[in-house]
Amino acid sequence: AQSVAQPEDQVNVAEGNPLTVKCTYSVSGNPYLFWYVQYPNRGLQFLLKYITGDNLVKGSYGFEAEFNKSQTSFHLKKPSALVSDSALYFCAVIRAGNNRKLIWGLGTSLAVNP
Amino acid sequence: DTAVSQTPKYLVTQMGNDKSIKCEQNLGHDTMYWYKQDSKKFLKIMFSYNNKELIINETVPNRFSPKSPDKAHLNLHINSLELGDSAVYFCASSQGLAGGPWNEQFFGPGTRLTVL
Numbered sequence: 001a002q003s004v005a006q007p008e009d010q011v012n013v014a015e016g017n018p019l020t021v022k023c024t025y026s027v028s029g030n031p032y033l034f035w036y037v038q039y040p041n042r043g044l045q046f047l048l049k050y051i052t053g054d055n056l057v058k059g060s061y062g063f064e065a066e067f068n069k070s071q072t073s074f075h076l077k078k079p080s081a082l083v084s085d086s087a088l089y090f091c092a093v094i095r096a097g098n099n100r101k102l103i104w105g106l107g108t109s110l111a112v113n114p
Numbered sequence: 115d116t117a118v119s120q121t122p123k124y125l126v127t128q129m130g131n132d133k134s135i136k137c138e139q140n141l142g143h144d145t146m147y148w149y150k151q152d153s154k155k156f157l158k159i160m161f162s163y164n165n166k167e168l169i170i171n172e173t174v175p176n177r178f179s180p181k182s183p184d185k186a187h188l189n190l191h192i193n194s195l196e197l198g199d200s201a202v203y204f205c206a207s208s209q210g211l212a213g214g215p216w217n218e219q220f221f222g223p224g225t226r227l228t229v230l
Contacts, residue, residue: 032216038155043118043204043221051216088155094216101170102219104157 002027004093006105013081014113021076021108023091031093033074035065038088050074081112117141118222120205126228127195135190135225137205146188147219148180149204163188200229
């Protein structure tokens with residue numbers, strides 16, 4: 001069965017420090033992987049995705065993620081966190097060939113402290 | 115221009131009532147979705163339509179009935195509302211299926227439903 005795990009409910013980081021939000025997945029076959037962000041009282045916004053090719057994917061707001069097939073991970077990273085990055089982050093996966101629905105992680109709350 | 119819009123933004127109602135939430139997208143997408151986000155922020159897919167055809171129908175009480183009059187609109191009607199229906203409901207759209215499953219979804223601002 002397909003699944004996505006975000007092992008940390010909350011991540012705290014100081015402004016200016018690098019941040020990492022972790023995601024691991026379990027699918028049979030090749031995955032398509034996504035990161036979305038939800039700011040307070042807003043809908044989700046797409047950040048970036050991995051389809052194929054370069055394992056390092058760059059997205060909006062200076063975020064990037066690295067696809068690691070051997071570790072079945074797709075961690076979200078940013079070199080220097082901003083207070084405005086504080087939000088809820090969701091990882092999601094869909095198996096290539098299964099064009100029905102995304103499997104969503106439970107979300108990780110990121111708090112960037114000034 | 116709002117890409118995915120939902121009305122109403124807030125909905126407060128009594129148990130047992132029937133209510134509807136409307137969603138419209140002006141992105142030209144062919145796939146639309148309804149999600150439920152509970153108080154713990156867990157996101158759950160409820161339904162998906164592709165070109166007015168229901169393609170995802172998760173384990174949702176049959177009190178919930180989606181309707182898609184055209185591919186730009188997807189409404190959600192809820193009968194006999196219960197306390198547990200209180201949540202934020204998000205509509206989303208994507209150029210899915212025909213465009214490939216790798217297309218990202220665009221979300222509406224959400225409808226906060228409170229059942230008293």
